[in-house]
Amino acid sequence: MSHPASWQAPAIPPLAHDLTTALQARIDAKTKPPGSLGRLEDLALRLGLMQGTTRPVLTAPAVLVFAGDHGFARDGVSPFPPEVTPQMVANFLAGGAGINVFARLAGLPVKVIDAGVAVDLPPHPDLIDLKVRHGTRNALQETALTPDEVALCLDRGGQVVADLAARGCNAILPGEMGIGNSSAAALITSALLDIPLADCVGIGAGHDPAGHARKREILARVQARHPGVRDPLEALAAFGGCEIAMMAGAMLAAASRRMLVLVDGIIATSAALVAARLAPAMLDYAVFAHVSGDGPHRLAVEALGGRPLLDLGLRLGEGTGAALAWPLVRAAAGFLEEMATFEAAGVSERTGVAPQP
Ligand SMILES: Cc1cc2ncn([C@H]3O[C@H](COP(=O)(O)O)[C@@H](O)[C@H]3O)c2cc1C
Numbered sequence: 001m002s003h004p005a006s007w008q009a010p011a012i013p014p015l016a017h018d019l020t021t022a023l024q025a026r027i028d029a030k031t032k033p034p035g036s037l038g039r040l041e042d043l044a045l046r047l048g049l050m051q052g053t054t055r056p057v058l059t060a061p062a063v064l065v066f067a068g069d070h071g072f073a074r075d076g077v078s079p080f081p082p083e084v085t086p087q088m089v090a091n092f093l094a095g096g097a098g099i100n101v102f103a104r105l106a107g108l109p110v111k112v113i114d115a116g117v118a119v120d121l122p123p124h125p126d127l128i129d130l131k132v133r134h135g136t137r138n139a140l141q142e143t144a145l146t147p148d149e150v151a152l153c154l155d156r157g158g159q160v161v162a163d164l165a166a167r168g169c170n171a172i173l174p175g176e177m178g179i180g181n182s183s184a185a186a187l188i189t190s191a192l193l194d195i196p197l198a199d200c201v202g203i204g205a206g207h208d209p210a211g212h213a214r215k216r217e218i219l220a221r222v223q224a225r226h227p228g229v230r231d232p233l234e235a236l237a238a239f240g241g242c243e244i245a246m247m248a249g250a251m252l253a254a255a256s257r258r259m260l261v262l263v264d265g266i267i268a269t270s271a272a273l274v275a276a277r278l279a280p281a282m283l284d285y286a287v288f289a290h291v292s293g294d295g296p297h298r299l300a301v302e303a304l305g306g307r308p309l310l311d312l313g314l315r316l317g318e319g320t321g322a323a324l325a326w327p328l329v330r331a332a333a334g335f336l337e338e339m340a341t342f343e344a345a346g347v348s349e350r351t352g353v354a355p356q357p
Pocket residue numbers: 077078079080084088176177178179180181182183203204205206316317318
């Protein structure tokens with residue numbers, strides 16, 4: 001068993017609960033039956049509480065695709081070879097991946113972070129090189145990351161967010177790319193939620209039933225190699241990967257700056273789980289974009305008290321679910337800012353009494 005690194009999560013400010021009444025009044029003054037915008041109203045309220053204002057605005061949002069490789073990726077845990085990780089990074093940088101399409105439609109920039117891809121990547125203006133190591137060690141044999149490497153990943157994820165915040169960003173959409181990372185996510189989720197591993201192992205990048213059974217069997221061996229892991233830092237060290245740890249660091253740094261974190265699928269949620277174990281208040285700044293079509297995701301989201309905005313059967317990752325949900329977040333802030341009030345538009349308010357026939 002590895003020794004957990006001592007890493008201090010940043011302080012996370014509480015939500016501005018004192019503004020609840022004022023925000024609700026602002027929402028209710030809009031020209032609509034009270035509550036008729038449903039969960040967009042909850043979202044608008046939460047944005048206000050996060051930002052500490054009755055007039056929340058979303059500024060300079062960014063999709064952050066954290067990429068990393070996994071030492072056990074050649075052992076049958078994924079239906080795809082690890083070469084796909086750098087190949088997909090090239091695809092992201094060329095603008096051709098699913099996340100690029102949805103981000104373009106939503107007006108979001110895509111930044112790719114090399115957290116720990118196994119090969120060196122050529123420089124590109126949209127590629128941020130924060131590589132901690134060339135892929136994780138094989139968790140079937142040893143700890144995937146040293147405690148120091150875990151701390152470095154968390155810090156560098158925080159640095160990405162600090163740099164974005166300095167340029168006015170107040171919302172991040174973390175995504176990931178890394179063949180084998182649905183396995184690391186399953187191991188982390190099982191360890192931190194203390195639920196059977198078999199319930200946490202999904203089909204990832206599309207296993208058939210035989211492949212799925214083999215993945216479960218291999219991951220049971222990984223888990224047996226690292227018994228009794230319950231601590232978030234220890235889970236990151238035991239199972240990896242760099243991109244999950246960096247996402248967790250980014251989520252914590254975002255929450256510490258009152259920034260919105262739009263959580264994507266099963267792998268991003270494992271990072272949110274790590275972050276929440278390091279600083280539970282991170283969840284105050286997290287909105288769950290969607291529930292993945294990969295079965296175990298629902299369990300993890302529910303354990304974190306999340307209410308996913310979308311349920312589209314997506315199981316791609318990359319931040320695609322977050323990018324697709326982004327227009328809903330914008331709609332929440334947008335109606336609060338732009339919709340006319342009853343007073344301004346001269347629309348009669350609810351009497352509360354049904355007119356007599
Ligand atoms: C072409 C391709 C593009 C992807 N984009 C995201 N993923 C997704 O699949 C991977 C996780 O599944 P597993 O653990 O089974 O390898 C991650 O990279 C995830 O983002 C992809 C997977 C593939 C094959």
